[in-house]
Amino acid sequence: MTKMIIHGGTCLSGDVTIGGAKNSTVALIPAAILADTPVQLNMVPDILDVHNLMLILKSMNVRSEFADGMLTIDPTNIVENILPSKAIKSLRASYYFMGALLGKFGEATLSFPGGDNIGPRPIDQHIKAFEALGADVTNNNGTVHIKAGKNGLHGAQIFLDLVSVGATINAILAAVKVKGSTVIRNAAKEPEIIDIVTFLNNMGAKIRGAGTDVIRIEGVEKLEAKNTHIVIPDRIEAGTYLSLAAACGDGVTVHNVIPEHLESFIAKLLEMGVDLEVNEDSIFVPKCDHFKGTEIKTMVYPGFATDLQQPITPLLLKANSRSIITDTIYPERTKHIPELSKMGANIKYRNGSIVIEHTDKLTGQEVSAGEIRAGAAAVIAGIMAEGTTTIYNADNILRGYDNIVDKLTELNADVELLNDDM
Numbered sequence: 001m002t003k004m005i006i007h008g009g010t011c012l013s014g015d016v017t018i019g020g021a022k023n024s025t026v027a028l029i030p031a032a033i034l035a036d037t038p039v040q041l042n043m044v045p046d047i048l049d050v051h052n053l054m055l056i057l058k059s060m061n062v063r064s065e066f067a068d069g070m071l072t073i074d075p076t077n078i079v080e081n082i083l084p085s086k087a088i089k090s091l092r093a094s095y096y097f098m099g100a101l102l103g104k105f106g107e108a109t110l111s112f113p114g115g116d117n118i119g120p121r122p123i124d125q126h127i128k129a130f131e132a133l134g135a136d137v138t139n140n141n142g143t144v145h146i147k148a149g150k151n152g153l154h155g156a157q158i159f160l161d162l163v164s165v166g167a168t169i170n171a172i173l174a175a176v177k178v179k180g181s182t183v184i185r186n187a188a189k190e191p192e193i194i195d196i197v198t199f200l201n202n203m204g205a206k207i208r209g210a211g212t213d214v215i216r217i218e219g220v221e222k223l224e225a226k227n228t229h230i231v232i233p234d235r236i237e238a239g240t241y242l243s244l245a246a247a248c249g250d251g252v253t254v255h256n257v258i259p260e261h262l263e264s265f266i267a268k269l270l271e272m273g274v275d276l277e278v279n280e281d282s283i284f285v286p287k288c289d290h291f292k293g294t295e296i297k298t299m300v301y302p303g304f305a306t307d308l309q310q311p312i313t314p315l316l317l318k319a320n321s322r323s324i325i326t327d328t329i330y331p332e333r334t335k336h337i338p339e340l341s342k343m344g345a346n347i348k349y350r351n352g353s354i355v356i357e358h359t360d361k362l363t364g365q366e367v368s369a370g371e372i373r374a375g376a377a378a379v380i381a382g383i384m385a386e387g388t389t390t391i392y393n394a395d396n397i398l399r400g401y402d403n404i405v406d407k408l409t410e411l412n413a414d415v416e417l418l419n420d421d422m
């Protein structure tokens with residue numbers, strides 16, 4: 001495990017460039033095994049999730065190489081194999097191998113996926129989709145076995161009971177090479193889903209409607225990569241740096257942003273009085289001294305992302321009035337509260353909502369990154385605080401923040417990573 005040391009109190013300025021989206025990349029990599037040719041992805045973020053997915057690929061004899069944001073994956077010699085359960089459990093998105101392997105071999109056996117500890121994360125809707133496509137699914141002590149039933153896989157009508165990013169993508173991966181027509185209704189609309197569908201369609205898939213709540217798929221026999229797929233920018237990483245820049249910046253430009261992917265987040269910052277300058281693919285955050293508290297409810301896209309409720313919290317501590325956050329997606333996503341409280345934050349969990357009051361001063365402390373975005377909140381709080389903050393379990397941050405130490409250092413923050421045993 002790794003710890004992050006932050007000497008707080010610095011004022012940030014300059015430029016930061018956002019990497020490719022974690023939540024696209026972690027689906028694109030499993031999707032790549034459906035290809036009948038080698039595949040190239042560009043703008044791939046250098047994050048632990050990518051390295052763990054590469055280990056899973058290796059266990060299936062799929063060669064991958066990663067350098068300077070370019071990831072090459074060659075699935076042409078893929079074999080069915082037992083997947084390494086440590087790597088599977090290190091991240092949530094390993095569940096995309098369920099859909100991808102089912103689509104490739106008509107069968108998948110996987111341990112239950114890991115990922116952030118943010119409350120219950122069932123996969124019943126993924127299973128519902130696989131079953132609708134004709135698969136039999138069993139779960140034996142955390143090992144999920146999915147196998148095409150005696151009539152094989154077939155196109156299907158899938159109605160998701162709730163809007164799920166993972167179930168939508170898994171249904172697409174399972175159905176893209178299945179004979180016949182599949183329709184996914186009540187599908188999630190996140191930009192990452194459009195990215196995966198763009199990747200598949202460029203290889204010959206026939207998928208329409210990504211970005212709406214009805215996705216229609218005509219199964220195809222072959223998927224052949226003819227060009228390099230460029231991963232979309234990470235809207236959650238962008239939101240994290242925007243929050244950081246508003247909380248402790250003296251003029252910061254965040255580059256490689258698609259502002260349309262961040263509309264609800266940008267609207268909140270503007271509503272609070274953060275005077276953002278939104279350009280075509282960058283956002284300038286000026287020095288901000290006064291802003292108001294606000295109310296936030298996390299929602300499915302295009303609503304306010306659950307993954308940004310913790311990163312915006314340290315900024316809300318600086319507002320001159322109370323803020324309230326209600327996470328409707330993951331109501332138990334509160335691992336940051338005890339850690340920020342230790343640092344002096346006036347923050348409480350009350351009646352299912354997070355109540356944040358103005359806090360004059362944060363002080364450096366020893367805290368833990370209980371999950372990726374709780375870790376992001378601790379990083380921002382640590383930079384705002386007086387003194388030194390040590391964040392344990394920093395691997396959770398490195399799961400999804402590309403080159404975070406270099407990016408923060410470039411902005412003038414005093415941050416380093418150390419092995420926990422030092």
Ligand SMILES: CC(=O)N[C@H]1[C@@H](OP(=O)(O)OP(=O)(O)OC[C@H]2O[C@@H](n3ccc(=O)[nH]c3=O)[C@H](O)[C@@H]2O)O[C@H](CO)[C@@H](O)[C@@H]1O
Nearest residue numbers: 023093120121122123124125126163164165166167307329
């Ligand atoms: C790798 C990845 O892309 N992770 C993102 C993805 O996670 P993930 O795909 O796991 O999240 P979902 O969109 O599936 O979850 C949304 C809600 O549906 C519930 N649910 C989901 C599936 C299911 O079968 N049954 C069920 O009840 C979940 O518990 C949650 O309350 O979307 C989340 C919500 O935007 C983000 O926080 C994660 O960063």
Ligand SMILES: C=C(OP(=O)(O)O)C(=O)O
Nearest residue numbers: 092093115116307372373
């Ligand atoms: C919850 C998250 O990730 P994952 O689904 O990969 O655990 C996140 O990125 O905030």
